[in-house]
Amino acid sequence: MNKQTVLLLRTASAWFFALLLFFPIFWLGLMAFKTEAQAISTPPLFLFEPTLQSFRDVMARDHYTGYAFNSLITSVVSTALGLAIAIPAAYSMAFFPTRGTVGLLKFMLSSRYMPAVGALMPIYICYQYFGLLDSRIGLTVMFMLMNLPIMIWLLYTTMRELPREILEAARMDGATVTHEFRFIVLPLAVGGIASTALVCMVWAWNESFWSLNLGASNAGTLAWLIASYSSPEGLFWAKLSAASLMAIAPIMALGWFCQKQLVQGMTFGAVK
Amino acid sequence: MNRAMPRALLTPAVAAIAAISVVPLLITLYYAFVKFSLLEPGDHPFHGGENFYFFFTDNAFLPALQNTFILMFSVMVVTVVGGAALALLINEAFPGRMLVRVLLISPFLIMPAVNALMWKNMLLNPIYGLFAQVSRFLGLTPVDWLSAHPLLSIIMMVAWQWLPFACLIFMTALQSMDREQLEAAGMDGANYLQKLRYLYIPHLWRAVSVVLMIEMIFLLSVFAEIFTTTGGGPGFETTTITFMIYQQALQAYDIGAASAGALFAVLLANIAAFFLMRVIGKNLAK
Numbered sequence: 001m002n003k004q005t006v007l008l009l010r011t012a013s014a015w016f017f018a019l020l021l022f023f024p025i026f027w028l029g030l031m032a033f034k035t036e037a038q039a040i041s042t043p044p045l046f047l048f049e050p051t052l053q054s055f056r057d058v059m060a061r062d063h064y065t066g067y068a069f070n071s072l073i074t075s076v077v078s079t080a081l082g083l084a085i086a087i088p089a090a091y092s093m094a095f096f097p098t099r100g101t102v103g104l105l106k107f108m109l110s111s112r113y114m115p116a117v118g119a120l121m122p123i124y125i126c127y128q129y130f131g132l133l134d135s136r137i138g139l140t141v142m143f144m145l146m147n148l149p150i151m152i153w154l155l156y157t158t159m160r161e162l163p164r165e166i167l168e169a170a171r172m173d174g175a176t177v178t179h180e181f182r183f184i185v186l187p188l189a190v191g192g193i194a195s196t197a198l199v200c201m202v203w204a205w206n207e208s209f210w211s212l213n214l215g216a217s218n219a220g221t222l223a224w225l226i227a228s229y230s231s232p233e234g235l236f237w238a239k240l241s242a243a244s245l246m247a248i249a250p251i252m253a254l255g256w257f258c259q260k261q262l263v264q265g266m267t268f269g270a271v272k
Numbered sequence: 273m274n275r276a277m278p279r280a281l282l283t284p285a286v287a288a289i290a291a292i293s294v295v296p297l298l299i300t301l302y303y304a305f306v307k308f309s310l311l312e313p314g315d316h317p318f319h320g321g322e323n324f325y326f327f328f329t330d331n332a333f334l335p336a337l338q339n340t341f342i343l344m345f346s347v348m349v350v351t352v353v354g355g356a357a358l359a360l361l362i363n364e365a366f367p368g369r370m371l372v373r374v375l376l377i378s379p380f381l382i383m384p385a386v387n388a389l390m391w392k393n394m395l396l397n398p399i400y401g402l403f404a405q406v407s408r409f410l411g412l413t414p415v416d417w418l419s420a421h422p423l424l425s426i427i428m429m430v431a432w433q434w435l436p437f438a439c440l441i442f443m444t445a446l447q448s449m450d451r452e453q454l455e456a457a458g459m460d461g462a463n464y465l466q467k468l469r470y471l472y473i474p475h476l477w478r479a480v481s482v483v484l485m486i487e488m489i490f491l492l493s494v495f496a497e498i499f500t501t502t503g504g505g506p507g508f509e510t511t512t513i514t515f516m517i518y519q520q521a522l523q524a525y526d527i528g529a530a531s532a533g534a535l536f537a538v539l540l541a542n543i544a545a546f547f548l549m550r551v552i553g554k555n556l557a558k
Binding site for chain 1 (some may be wrong): 409
């Protein structure tokens with residue numbers, strides 16, 4: 001095969017598989033602009049007059065904005081809180097390693113292997129006792145704790161890559177730890193921090209286990225709202241699609257826009 | 273340099289992680305050995321091994337154990353093989369590569385609840401779903417996926433979500449390959465299969481371990497997909513250990529039995545993690 005044929009085959013098959021994998025999302029998006037009757041027509045409709053009726057229905061009936069607000073608050077605040085705890089820890093482990101550092105990292109990561117159900121009972125009862133069930137604070141803290149081990153690991157791998165010579169030079173010149181951190185480490189690690197924040201925000205936004213078990217109509221996130229459609233209401237496909245599209249659109253737009261950082265974050269520093 | 277400083281910086285993180293792992297684990301350990309039902313207020317008398325006996329002899333236990341492993345391994349195999357194939361495909365430049373990457377990353381950004389409901393209704397519904405419509409168009413009999421092949425349906429949903437993740441990690445790994453080495457192999461007359469066998473696959477090995485490690489965390493606790501589609505059924509066909517514990521705790525309100533199950537799940541995860549950690553530990557120590 002010559003180079004032209006290979007390129008042609010590669011282009012065709014890459015586009016085929018990409019469109020195939022993306023098709024369910026495209027289909028969902030299309031469905032959101034149909035009427036309920038069009039949504040279940042046989043054969044399926046590709047060409048139709050779009051309507052915004054389903055979006056209006058979802059907005060009017062389901063307090064979409066309330067759930068969206070909960071999702072936004074919990075994912076942003078949990079990520080910010082997580083960074084505030086994880087950055088110092090990663091800095092400490094990357095620049096002042098001791099013999100226990102690798103062990104500590106492994107412990108942190110292995111704690112993430114504990115299935116969420118293992119912590120469900122104590123946390124559910126503890127939340128019930130302190131009145132944190134179905135509260136935004138409760139969910140935020142939970143999301144933060146859930147992402148913390150991976151956050152620390154991602155930031156650790158970022159910071160370990162930084163050239164130590166610069167830090168040593170700065171110390172020789174009499175920079176304090178605060179200065180060193182503020183003016184050298186932070187600017188150099190900002191890409192890794194952004195990637196980490198992005199991945200954790202996506203996970204917090206999409207988190208379903210804690211959101212379904214600890215949340216309800218007051219603090220429930222969009223994942224909770226969508227799961228509530230699994231009841232017979234789910235049969236209204238156009239409304240379900242409209243609600244789903246509104247639930248995934250913000251984080252998907254963010255992910256597309258910051259694709260490069262997201263991919264970098266996802267590689268977990270173990271792949272270069 | 274103050275020696276206490278690094279330790280002080282670490283303290284909040286260690287405390288927070290202990291709060292989410294060690295502390296709940298100890299409490300779960302305690303609950304597992306007492307009689308504790310949310311339906312019966314009062315004391316929690318010591319219950320011996322009753323909770324464990326109750327959980328392990330539950331009719332759902334063996335199917336759930338089997339389902340958990342089938343789900344985990346199938347998704348791992350599909351995502352690693354499919355992801356590597358896709359990554360190799362888009363590793364070289366071609367028109368529209370950036371857009372293809374954007375399309376490929378998308379399923380990873382979808383929340384599990386949306387993923388599950390989308391598959392359940394718009395794709396797998398036996399009458400109006402897209403799969404059924406396509407089968408009818410091709411003259412085949414539509415399949416009622418969620419009743420006829422419930423576990424396979426769940427596997428499809430989860431694999432669809434995680435394929436992009438594997439693909440993108442492999443793609444990043446491939447980009448760091450030594451171009452000169454590849455060209456030299458080409459000059460020496462190595463065909464694509466030989467390059468695959470001796471250059472690409474060995475290079476991807478480390479990325480595979482990362483993919484498996486992260487996927488395992490999420491696959492052992494697949495929940496929303498089952499919760500919103502099959503509810504563990506029909507029968508116990510899609511009940512996993514995670515889902516079974518959820519049912520014991522928040523549907524049957526038997527905290528004791530659920531805790532016994534949770535301890536088992538933790539043990540299971542740790543056995544699986546142990547083997548992966550050995551690989552990852554080498555990577556960390558590098």
